[in-house]
Amino acid sequence: MSDDVIVRATGVHKTYDTGRVQVAALNGVDLELRRGEMVAVMGPSGCGKTTLLNCLSGIDEIDSGQVLIEGVSLADLRDRARTRYRAERMGFVFQFYNLMPVLSAVENVEMALLLAGRRPAEARRRSLEALGLVGLADRADHVPEEMSGGERQRVTIARALVNDPAIVWADEPTGDLDSETADDVTTLMRRLNRERGLTFLIVTHDIAVGRRTDRILRMLDGQVVDEQVTDARFSEEPAREEPAREDQGVRASHAD
Numbered sequence: 351m352s353d354d355v356i357v358r359a360t361g362v363h364k365t366y367d368t369g370r371v372q373v374a375a376l377n378g379v380d381l382e383l384r385r386g387e388m389v390a391v392m393g394p395s396g397c398g399k400t401t402l403l404n405c406l407s408g409i410d411e412i413d414s415g416q417v418l419i420e421g422v423s424l425a426d427l428r429d430r431a432r433t434r435y436r437a438e439r440m441g442f443v444f445q446f447y448n449l450m451p452v453l454s455a456v457e458n459v460e461m462a463l464l465l466a467g468r469r470p471a472e473a474r475r476r477s478l479e480a481l482g483l484v485g486l487a488d489r490a491d492h493v494p495e496e497m498s499g500g501e502r503q504r505v506t507i508a509r510a511l512v513n514d515p516a517i518v519w520a521d522e523p524t525g526d527l528d529s530e531t532a533d534d535v536t537t538l539m540r541r542l543n544r545e546r547g548l549t550f551l552i553v554t555h556d557i558a559v560g561r562r563t564d565r566i567l568r569m570l571d572g573q574v575v576d577e578q579v580t581d582a583r584f585s586e587e588p589a590r591e592e593p594a595r596e597d598q599g600v601r602a603s604h605a606d
């Protein structure tokens with residue numbers, strides 16, 4: 351595998367079997383993500399976006415096919431090794447933040463480092479740095495309910511990047527935010543992607559987010575059916591907001 355490829359998925363199938371019904375959520379997904387890319391996954395409700403993110407990141411097990419992250423097949427690791435790999439090499443951002451309500455911002459961020467086995471003093475120092483990177487140095491001691499939605503999401507982004515992960519998985523990171531705050535959070539992710547080379551896979555319904563990534567993967571019925579390279583990929587600066595139109599800022603492409 352080329353060093354450039356962080357995620358390689360081949361023929362990934364996933365069926366949910368509830369006992370009463372079987373739902374084929376992924377029907378043979380093939381994709382590659384390269385180091386330093388910011389990629390969006392879009393598609394209609396129920397097409398399998400969250401399932402894809404969960405299967406690529408090892409949250410969910412796949413039924414068949416293969417997922418390699420930095421050349422490692424998480425399915426082949428024992429439980430503890432897989433948990434450790436995820437703690438050390440992956441960051442997660444969710445729609446509803448998943449912050450511990452009783453912990454302050456800095457404590458929420460340092461939890462990621464403590465779980466990965468870092469010493470408390472180092473964890474605190476790096477967590478304060480990460481909060482500084484997302485513009486929240488002055489909110490380190492606030493608990494989540496003392497922060498706005500945008501601030502909470504910036505805390506989760508600090509938590510996701512504090513380990514210097516190979517990839518950050520984001521599931522509807524702007525889904526709970528108004529459009530202006532969503533734009534700020536997208537700008538932050540874009541800046542971290544550009545300045546720190548952080549690789550992002552972002553599941554989103556929001557075309558304004560998709561347009562600012564490098565590539566949009568379109569899903570339908572459990573498959574990636576189309577790929578589009580955006581104009582933002584080629585611009586020096588992150589693309590700014592324009593009036594939303596589904597096809598704006600996106601050019602059809604074949605893999606480059």
Ligand SMILES: Nc1ncnc2c1ncn2[C@@H]1O[C@H](COP(=O)(O)OP(=O)(O)OP(=O)(O)O)[C@@H](O)[C@H]1O
Nearest residue numbers: 366367368373375394395396397398399400401402
């Ligand atoms: N735990 C589960 N048990 C049974 N079926 C499930 C489960 N999770 C998801 N599904 C089904 O799998 C399919 C894909 O779901 P998924 O959540 O991945 O879609 P999605 O594209 O992320 O949807 P949305 O945009 O609405 O969040 C859907 O038909 C869904 O009902």
